[in-house]
Amino acid sequence: MNEERLAEIEIKLAYQDKTIKDLNDVICDQQKEIGKLGSICEKLIKILNENGLTVLTVDAPADEKPPHY
Known part of the structure; x- marks a missing residue:
């Protein structure tokens, strides 16, 4: 393998390493x-329930029929 090609591969690898690190930082954030x-939503649901308001959560099925009925 000639030196120029090896240097090009090393440069690409360095860019890929930086991209992976940057993407990992974004995912962590x-x-x-x-x-x-999620914590804010839980607090809001708790407050609404304490005030006698019902809240549909993701787990609660809607009372609507699917559009194909």
């Missing part, structure tokens, strides 16, 4: 944000 948003 997003996971933290998802955790915060």
